Amino acid sequence: xxxxxxxxxxxxxxxxxxxxxxxxxxxxxxxxxxxxxxxxxxxxxxxxxxxxxxxxxxxxxxxxxxxxxxxxxxxxxxxxxxxxxxxxxxxxxxxxxxxxxxxxxxxxxxxxxxxxxxxxxxxxxxxxxxxxxxxxxxxxxxxxxxxxxxxxxxxxxxxxxxxxxxxxxxxxxxxxxxxxxxxxxxxxxxxxxxxxxxxxxxxxxxxxxxxxxxxxxxxxxxxxxxxxxxxxxxxxxxxxxxxxxxxxxxxxxxxxx
Amino acid sequence: xxxxxxxxxxxxxxxxxxxxxxxxxxxxxxxxxxxxxxxxxxxxxxxxxxxxxxxxxxxxxxxxxxxxxxxxxxxxxxxxxxxxxxxxxxxxxxxxxxxxxxxxxxxxxxxxxxxxxxxxxxxxxxxxxxxxxxxxxxxxxxxxxxxxxxxxxxxxxxxxxxxxxxxxxxxxxxxxxxxxxxxxxxxxxxxxxxxxxxxxxxxxxxxxxxxxxxxxxxxxxxxxxxxxxxxxxxxxxxxxxxxxxxxxxxxxxxxxxxxxxxxxxxxxxxxxxxxxxxxxxxxxxxxxxxxxxxxxxxxxxxxxxxxxxxxxxxxxxxxxxxxx
Numbered sequence: 001x002x003x004x005x006x007x008x009x010x011x012x013x014x015x016x017x018x019x020x021x022x023x024x025x026x027x028x029x030x031x032x033x034x035x036x037x038x039x040x041x042x043x044x045x046x047x048x049x050x051x052x053x054x055x056x057x058x059x060x061x062x063x064x065x066x067x068x069x070x071x072x073x074x075x076x077x078x079x080x081x082x083x084x085x086x087x088x089x090x091x092x093x094x095x096x097x098x099x100x101x102x103x104x105x106x107x108x109x110x111x112x113x114x115x116x117x118x119x120x121x122x123x124x125x126x127x128x129x130x131x132x133x134x135x136x137x138x139x140x141x142x143x144x145x146x147x148x149x150x151x152x153x154x155x156x157x158x159x160x161x162x163x164x165x166x167x168x169x170x171x172x173x174x175x176x177x178x179x180x181x182x183x184x185x186x187x188x189x190x191x192x193x194x195x196x197x198x199x200x201x202x203x204x205x206x207x208x209x210x211x212x213x214x215x216x217x218x219x220x221x222x223x224x225x226x227x228x229x230x231x232x233x234x235x236x237x238x239x240x241x242x243x244x245x246x247x248x249x250x251x252x253x254x255x256x257x
Numbered sequence: 258x259x260x261x262x263x264x265x266x267x268x269x270x271x272x273x274x275x276x277x278x279x280x281x282x283x284x285x286x287x288x289x290x291x292x293x294x295x296x297x298x299x300x301x302x303x304x305x306x307x308x309x310x311x312x313x314x315x316x317x318x319x320x321x322x323x324x325x326x327x328x329x330x331x332x333x334x335x336x337x338x339x340x341x342x343x344x345x346x347x348x349x350x351x352x353x354x355x356x357x358x359x360x361x362x363x364x365x366x367x368x369x370x371x372x373x374x375x376x377x378x379x380x381x382x383x384x385x386x387x388x389x390x391x392x393x394x395x396x397x398x399x400x401x402x403x404x405x406x407x408x409x410x411x412x413x414x415x416x417x418x419x420x421x422x423x424x425x426x427x428x429x430x431x432x433x434x435x436x437x438x439x440x441x442x443x444x445x446x447x448x449x450x451x452x453x454x455x456x457x458x459x460x461x462x463x464x465x466x467x468x469x470x471x472x473x474x475x476x477x478x479x480x481x482x483x484x485x486x487x488x489x490x491x492x493x494x495x496x497x498x499x500x501x502x503x504x505x506x507x508x509x510x511x512x513x514x515x516x517x518x519x520x521x522x523x524x525x526x527x528x529x530x531x532x533x534x535x536x537x538x539x540x541x542x543x544x545x546x547x548x549x550x551x552x553x554x555x556x557x558x559x560x561x562x563x564x565x566x567x568x569x570x571x572x573x574x575x576x577x578x579x580x581x
Contacts, residue, residue, distance in 0.1 A: 013508045013528045017393040026394065037509050094359070095368055121508050123389050125371035130327065130359035139328060139439045142356050155443070159503055160352045161268070161457060163448030166324065170440045180502045180509070217368025220389065220396035226534055232555035234546075242558050243568035246540065249556055251576050254538045256517040257460070257484060 001056040001112040003046045005080065006101055006132065007039040009064060009071035010122040023223045025091070035071045038117025040185035041178040045147065046115045047079045048183065052149075057081045061104055063088045063097045069201060076196035077188030083201035086209055094123075095217040098131030103209030105136055113154075114175040118143045123220075129177040139170035142177040258287050259381040262341060264334065264348040264357070265294040265306055265314075268325075272302050275349035275457065277309040277418030279410060283347070284310025285419070286378040291315065292426070293337055295330050295433075297323040307426030309418055314426045319433035324442035325353045327360050333433045335364050343405050344381040350409040351457065362407045370398035370408040374514060374535055376415060382406060391508035391531035412457045413514050414535075450488075452478075455504060458487035460517045463506055463533070466493040467522025467544070467562065474499060476563070477521060480570040483577060489513065489533075491523045507532035521562045525550030542566070 011017070011031045018027040035043070043060070050056040060075040062068040063086040072083035086100045105111055114133075119126035126142070133140035145165070146157035153171035159179055160166055188196070206212065233249070235242045250257045261283045266273045276292075283290040292311040294303055296318060303314040317333045338346060338361070346361070348354040350372040362369035374395070375386040383406050386395050400406045455461055462481040464474055474488065481488045490500035492507050506513055508528035518536035523529060525541070525548055533539070534553055541554035542562045551557045558565055 011390070015390075015393075016527065017390050019394065026390075093368065095363070098363075121391065124391055124512065125369075126355045127359040127362075127369060127371055130356060131363050134360045134363040141440070143352065157446075160445075161454035162452065163450055163454075163501075163503060165446040166442050167444040167446070168326070168440060168442050174439075180505075214402075217362075217401055218370060219399040219401060221399050222397040223389075224386075224395050226392065226395065229534070229539075229553045229555075231552050232539075232557060234551070234557040234559060239560055239564045239568055242560060243565055243572050246556055246558060247569065247572035247576055250517065250538070250540070254517075254555065256538050257573060257576060 001049065001053045002108070002110050003049055003056055003058045004105070004111060004114045005042050005046045005058065005060045005075065006114065006116045006128070007043065007060060007062050007071055007075060008036045008120040008122070009033050009062060009068045010036045010120055013121060017225070019223050019225060024221060025223060033067060033070065035074055036117050036120040036122070038119060038121070038178060038180065041180065041182050042115035042117050043075050043078050043080065044183045044185040045178055047186070049113070049149065059084060061086065061101055063092065063100055065090055072201055073196050074188065076199045077193040078186055079192065082199055084204060085201055086204045088206065091219070093216050093218045094125055094127035094131060096211060096215045098128045099135055099215045100206065100209045100211045101128070101132050102135035103211055104204055105132070111173045113172060116175065116177045118177040118179050129175055133175040138173050138175060140175040140177065141168050141170055143179045144176050145179050145181045147176060147182070258289065259344040259378060260341070261288045261290050261345045261347065262338060262343040263290065263292045263311070264346070264354070265292045266349055266351060266353055267294065267296055267299060267302055270299060270302070272305055273349060273351060273457070274418060275351060275410070275412035276306070278412070278415045279347050279349065280306060280309040280311050281417060281419045282376065282415045283378070288378060291341065291343070293317065293334055295322045295333065303426065303428045307424055308420055308422050310424065311426045314428045315431060316428055317431045317433050319435060321435050321438065322433060324445065326438070326440045326442060327357045328440040329435055329438050330357055331360050331364065332435055333431060334361060338365060345383050346405050346407045348409050350411045354409050358407060358409050365404060365407070367402070367404035367407055368400055370400070373398070373408050373410045374414045376408065376410055383408060388512065388535065391512050391528070392534050393531050411514055413459060413516065452481065453485070453487045455487040455489045455506060455511050455513050459515055460484045460486035461489050461506070461513055461515045462486045462519045462521065463489035463491065463523060464494055464499070464521045465491040465523035466497055468494060468499060471499040476566045480566055480573065483570055483573045491529050492526070520550050520554070521566060523550055524548045525553070
C-alpha cells in the first residue's frame with residue numbers, strides 16, 4: 001500500500017506564548033518545536049498499517065519553513081520511509097497549506113490512504129484534513145478512534161458529541177484524521193534515529209506544487225494576549241457557609257445559575 | 258445590512274442551541290437571515306428556525322441525509338449558496354460544523370475563519386476574533402479576496418438565543434438528489450450518560466487528579482446533573498484513566514466557553530487554562546491556596562472538594578427547586 005502522513009510542527013504545549021513587537025505573530029525565540037500530538041497518532045497508525053501489509057511504503061509530508069524538516073526526521077526515526085518538505089512561508093494559512101499538500105499528492109503515482117491528526121494544537125482550526133481531501137476529491141473521515149481495514153476500504157469509529165460515536169465506512173483512496181485514543185505512538189529508538197538521517201527528504205517549492213500567494217485566503221492579524229483576569233473573590237468560612245455563599249453569588253451577582 | 262446564510266444543525270430531531278444563537282445574532286443585527294437545514298423527517302424543525310430569526314429556511318430532506326456526512330450534506334448546500342450568493346455564511350463549530358465547513362469554503366474558493374469566539378456585523382461584512390494556541394492568544398481574521406466570508410462560531414460564544422413565536426419563516430422544501438455516495442454512516446452508538454457535550458454545555462463541572470479515582474467523579478456528576486451540566490476533566494485526570502479523553506478540557510483536549518466553569522481539584526496547568534479561560538464565570542475549588550487556577554477564577558474556595566461539592570449540590574438543588 002502507498003501510505004501517506006501529513007504532520008505539522010508546532011510549539012510545545014508548555015510554551016508560554018509571547019507576541020512579537022508588531023503583534024503580527026508570536027515571538028518564536030526559545031520555542032521548543034514538536035510534532036503536533038494528534039499527528040503522532042497519524043504516524044503510528046500509518047506504521048501499523050505498513051507492518052500488516054508487506055511491501056507498503058510510508059511517506060511523511062510537512063509544510064513550512066526549513067525547521068519543519070526536524071519534524072519529518074522524527075517521523076522517519078519512528079519508521080516512515082521517506083519525507084517531502086513543502087517549503088511554505090511561516091504565515092501560510094490552512095488553504096494554502098492544504099492546496100500545496102494536494103499539489104504534492106497529485107505528483108505521486110498512487111495513493112491508498114492519507115493519515116492526518118484531527119487538528120493541530122497551534123491554530124486548532126481543524127481545516128487542513130478536510131481541505132486536502134476536498135482538493136483531491138477523495139472521502140474523508142475525521143476524529144477517528146478506531147479503524148478496521150478491508151481490501152476495499154475502512155470502517156471507522158468517529159467521535160461525535162455527548163459521548164456518542166458513528167460508524168463510518170468509505171473506500172480507498174481516502175483520508176483519515178486521527179483522534180487521541182486510536183493508538184499509543186511509539187518512541188524512536190537510537191538506532192532508528194541514526195538510520196533516519198540517511199532517509200530521503202525531498203524539497204518541493206510552491207511552484208512545484210502549483211500554488212501561489214493568491215491561494216492564501218485568510219490572514220491572522222492584531223494578535224492579543226488574553227486580558228489578565230482579576231483574581232476574584234476567595235470565599236471564607238466553613239464548608240457549609242462557603243457553599244451557601246458561592247451559590248448565592250452565582251445566583252444573585254453573576255446570575256449564571 | 259448583510260445577506261447571511263446560516264447552516265442550521267440538528268441531531269436526532271433536535272435543533273442545536275448554537276444554531277439559535279447564530280440566527281438571533283444575525284437577525285438582531287438587522288441582516289437578511291436565511292437558514293439551510295438538512296435531515297430526514299424534520300419539517301417541524303424548519304418552523305422553529307423561524308422563531309429564532311430565520312426569514313427563509315431551505316429545507317433539504319432525504320433518507321440519505323438522516324445522518325450527517327460531509328459528502329452528502331455539501332452537495333445541496335453548495336447549490337443553494339451558489340444560487341443565493343450571500344455575503345456571509347455561518348455555522349457552529351460543533352463536531353459536524355467543523356467537519357463540514359472547510360469543504361464548503363474550499364468548494365466556494367474562499368477562506369474560513371474557524372472557531373470564532375467574537376463576531377460582529379459591520380455593514381455587509383463580519384469582524385471576527387478567534388483563539389490560537391488553545392486560547393493563549395487571540396487573533397483577528399482578515400479575509401483576503403472576493404467571495405462570501407465564511408466562519409464557524411464556538412457554541413455559547415455569542416450567547417442569548419431569542420425565541421419569538423410571532424416570527425415565522427418562509428420554508429422552501431427541496432428534494433435532494435444525491436447520486437452515489439462514497440461515505441456512509443452505518444451505525445450510531447449513543448452516549449450512555451445523556452449529559453450534554455463539554456463543548457456545548459452552558460455549565461461545565463471539571464475534575465482533576467485530586468479526585469483520586471474514576472469512582473469519585475460521581476460526586477461531580479451528581480452536582481452536574483442538578484445543573485444540567487457537562488462533566489469535564491483535566492489532562493492529569495484523563496492520563497490517570499479516571500475519564501475518557503473526550504472529556505478532557507485543555508490544549509490537547511476540548512476548548513470550552515461555558516457561562517459557568519467549576520474547576521474541582523484542578524491546579525491550573527497552562528494547557529488547561531488555555532482550554533477554559535474564555536468561560537464567562539470561573540469557580541475554583543482547591544485545597545492549595547497557591548494553585549494557579551485561583552488567578553483566573555472569579556470565585557474561589559480554598560477547601561476540600563470532597564466536603565464542598567456535596568454541599569454545593571444541595572445548595573444548587575435548593576435554588577433550582579425555588580425557581581421551578
